[in-house]
Amino acid sequence: MDVKVDVDGGAYESYTKIVLLRAVFHSLGVYDIPAFRVRGRGIATNTVPSGAFRGFGAPQSLFGLEMHMEELARKTGVEVLDLKKKYFLKKGDSTVTDGTFRYDIILDKLVAEAEKMSGYSEKRARFVKGGDVMHGIGMSFILHGCGFTGDGEQKIIKGEVALEKHADGTVEIQCAAVDFGQGPLTTFRKVVAQVLDLDPYDVIFRYPDTDRVPDSGPTVASRTMMVVGYLIQKAAEDLKSIWKDGEEQRVDRKYEMPPGMNWDQDTLVGDSYSSYGWGVNVCEVEVDPLTWETRVTGAWAVFDVGRAIDQKIVDGQIQGGMNQALGYGAIEKLEVDENGLFRQITMSDYMVPTSLDFPRTGAATVDNPYPYGPFGAKGMGEMVHDAGHAAFAAAVEQAVNRSCPEIPLVPETLMDIMEDGR
Numbered sequence: 001m002d003v004k005v006d007v008d009g010g011a012y013e014s015y016t017k018i019v020l021l022r023a024v025f026h027s028l029g030v031y032d033i034p035a036f037r038v039r040g041r042g043i044a045t046n047t048v049p050s051g052a053f054r055g056f057g058a059p060q061s062l063f064g065l066e067m068h069m070e071e072l073a074r075k076t077g078v079e080v081l082d083l084k085k086k087y088f089l090k091k092g093d094s095t096v097t098d099g100t101f102r103y104d105i106i107l108d109k110l111v112a113e114a115e116k117m118s119g120y121s122e123k124r125a126r127f128v129k130g131g132d133v134m135h136g137i138g139m140s141f142i143l144h145g146c147g148f149t150g151d152g153e154q155k156i157i158k159g160e161v162a163l164e165k166h167a168d169g170t171v172e173i174q175c176a177a178v179d180f181g182q183g184p185l186t187t188f189r190k191v192v193a194q195v196l197d198l199d200p201y202d203v204i205f206r207y208p209d210t211d212r213v214p215d216s217g218p219t220v221a222s223r224t225m226m227v228v229g230y231l232i233q234k235a236a237e238d239l240k241s242i243w244k245d246g247e248e249q250r251v252d253r254k255y256e257m258p259p260g261m262n263w264d265q266d267t268l269v270g271d272s273y274s275s276y277g278w279g280v281n282v283c284e285v286e287v288d289p290l291t292w293e294t295r296v297t298g299a300w301a302v303f304d305v306g307r308a309i310d311q312k313i314v315d316g317q318i319q320g321g322m323n324q325a326l327g328y329g330a331i332e333k334l335e336v337d338e339n340g341l342f343r344q345i346t347m348s349d350y351m352v353p354t355s356l357d358f359p360r361t362g363a364a365t366v367d368n369p370y371p372y373g374p375f376g377a378k379g380m381g382e383m384v385h386d387a388g389h390a391a392f393a394a395a396v397e398q399a400v401n402r403s404c405p406e407i408p409l410v411p412e413t414l415m416d417i418m419e420d421g422r
Contacts, residue, residue, distance in 0.1 A: 003027045005040040005061060010049035011340075015056075016042035021149055023057030025096050025272050029065045030107060030141040031087040038096060047340045054324060054385040056221070058144055066140045066390035067405050070397055080394070081121065081139060085111070089143075099271035102260065106368050107141070110280045110302045114139065117362045118282040118300040127398060134287040138394025140387035141280055142303075145273030146379030147223040150263035153274075157217040159255040161231040163192065163239050167248050171196060171239070172204040173232060175216040177224050179207070181320075182381050183313035184224055188232055190309055191374045195236035196243075214252065222277065222379025225309065229374035231255060258372045275370050277383045279303040281322070283391035287399040292414040294396055296326060299388070300362040306370040306378035314380065318363040321384025327353035329389030329407045 005023045009016035024040040053059070073080035088107045094100060115121060120139055127135040147153055162174040171192055179185040189203040196203075216228045235253040242249065263270035284298035301318050308314040331351050335343035344350050369376025389407055397404045402417055 001028065001033050001036045003036065003038040005038065007040070007042045008045050008047065008050065009042050010045060010047050012049040014049055014051050019057040021057070022145070023061045025145065025149065026058040026143065027061045027065060028096055029062055030089055030143050030278065031084070032089045032093050033087065047336060054321070055382045058382065058386050059328070059389065062142060062387050063390045063407065066387060067393060070394050071403055084141065095272060097272045098269050101276070103275060103370060104368055105278065106304055106366060107278060109366050110278060110304060113302045113364050113366055114280040114282050114300055117302070117364060118284070118298065120282050123284065124398070134289055134399035136287070136395040136397065136399030137282065137284045138391045138398060139280060139282045140390035140394060142278060142383050142386045144222060144277045144383035144386055146226050146275050146277055147273060148221050149272050150265055150270065151257065153227060153255055154257045157255070159217040159227060159231060160214040160252060161216050161228060161235055162214050162250060162252045163235045165239060165249040167246055169245070170202045170204055171198065174213045175228055175232065176208045176210065176213050177216055177228050178219040180219070182224065182317060183310060186313060187225060187309040188229060191229055191233050192236045194375070195233060196240055222382045224381070225377050226275065226370070226373040226379045227255065229377060230372055233374040274372065275378050277303065277305055277378050277380050279383050279387070281388045281391040283388065283395045285392065285395040285399055287396060292411040292418065294330060294409060294414070296330070296358045296392065299326065299359055301384065301388070302364045302366065303380060303383065304368045305365050305380040306373050307367050307376035308365050309375065309377050314365060315363045317381060318384050319361050322361040322388045323353050323358055325385045325388025326358045326392055329392040329409065331357070331408055331410065333408045333410055
């Protein structure tokens with residue numbers, strides 16, 4: 001593969017360099033490609049500046065790659081899932097940056113669960129026959145590096161947490177992690193309670209006050225549960241070993257890079273991430289051949305998050321991430337004119353999905369514990385958004401039997417594709 005990643009950063013750099021790194025490092029996805037070249041550029045344009053978005057470069061790269069695999073399969077007459085399976089990564093394979101995938105990769109188990117939930121292969125074969133309404137189903141694959149790239153956690157973030165035991169036996173978590181819906185107000189308390197054999201209601205975790213808490217790093221990069229949560233687990237184990245009833249006690253814990261990791265920031269060579277989350281997304285669609293409107297009739301997602309600390313929270317992340325990805329792929333279109341100005345009069349004219357626009361996602365996880373995450377947990381906040389849009393586009397491609405390499409696939413875009421004689 002010869003991969004070129006050009007990132008349009010808009011008028012200001014913002015996070016362009018960091019997004020570009022992750023886009024490049026995820027550019028081969030879940031596939032073992034023995035011969036490749038990857039080049040990346042961040043480009044300044046006289047357009048709207050671009051900032052952070054869930055996935056931070058991975059959704060863009062994975063979309064391009066998955067659509068490329070769909071095209072290869074279509075042109076060679078091979079069923080696309082068979083083609084993809086042929087190149088699945090395995091434990092011990094090399095990463096894009098010449099690091100090593102050190103832990104079990106269970107893509108086969110994720111596919112089996114996705115097949116059971118969605119009936120993908122049976123529908124894929126049936127939809128080829130056509131009908132009055134165009135039907136299609138697509139499957140996309142995800143890997144997502146958890147935490148900051150390379151040695152960022154060790155040399156830049158240097159995360160630290162503390163636990164304070166009060167005389168009454170309650171324990172307070174001291175860290176900088178922010179709960180904006182992803183659940184650490186629940187999951188961190190469950191981790192401490194599990195280690196110390198406490199009721200979770202006896203574990204205190206308030207919104208962080210920077211005057212009081214150590215700097216455990218920003219709440220980004222799928223690191224909160226895996227990195228900060230693991231520090232909290234180890235701090236709880238330390239506290240358990242010195243516990244004295246009726247006394248106030250405090251323990252601190254600082255981040256240490258997992259053993260065996262190596263990274264050279266100057267050459268970008270080595271283990272770019274300590275661990276990876278993995279996933280499979282499936283999307284089923286109907287396409288109206290008169291208006292070229294699309295309707296998502298089914299969505300399914302299966303993930304390896306190591307081990308879920310709280311299954312309801314994980315399922316909630318999957319629901320929200322898939323809806324966000326389908327919005328990205330199907331309806332969210334920012335109109336900009338030739339002068340770089342918004343064509344939408346107000347931001348309320350920018351359409352985002354509601355709970356009524358897409359069906360509820362069938363969600364599942366398959367356990368594959370990571371030894372340096374709390375009770376085996378890995379990061380998952382970003383990868384739930386990484387490839388739902390690719391599964392949607394792949395489903396539309398099967399329905400219309402035409403390459404659809406551009407999103408969002410709003411009706412006018414799909415009409416242009418269908419009317420293009422090429």
